[in-house]
Amino acid sequence: MQKDVDAWLAHALAAHRGHYADPAVRAAAADLRTTHLLAHAALLTELANLAPGAGVDQLASAARLAAADPEATGDLAAFLARAWSGQS
Template sequence: MDRSPRDELQALRRLGTLEQAEPRKGDEAVRDELTCRAGSYVQTDVDAWLAHALAAHLGHYADRAAREAAAGFLAPPVLAHAALLAALARLTPGAAVDQLALAARLTAADSESVGGLAAFLTRAVTTGSLA
């Protein structure tokens, strides 16, 4: 019996192995379905997983077009979280995901400000003003 992507994602969550999985095309829709089924409850573990995958270009996000398309599918807090993770990774190459857990907490507190912080850090790194 074939399991739906939603069932697979839920099974990975229950097993505690979600962070080891690479995202596939359509996982953004699965995230939305999970959120709708949960009565708009945000799936923080799924959001953090998608943000990390997007920032690190994992799975189908290795393709630039998939990353650009994700911007139209993922919620702004997920995109802000991904942007902050990417900016922090440029500042501290080799940082482990658990070392960047503060990004998820900041995003949960104020995703709009996190987006601005990510843009600021990206500009600073690009122009070399943080070097």
């Protein structure tokens, strides 16, 4: 059950939907959520930029990566964000 809740929260954070549409709420959530959940949300955000039509079920590997190594997942999300924006 917790895994499903974490996936839902990560997707809500990444998609900026519902309660998390407000930037102030997202910022406040960053202080309350676990490292792996925030890494999962960051990676989902960047993967959605690369494949806008991808569904959450197609991005399940992001949750496994975040649970296994949140720091590396966050690094990957940052790398993808830089690549997406054209920065080196």
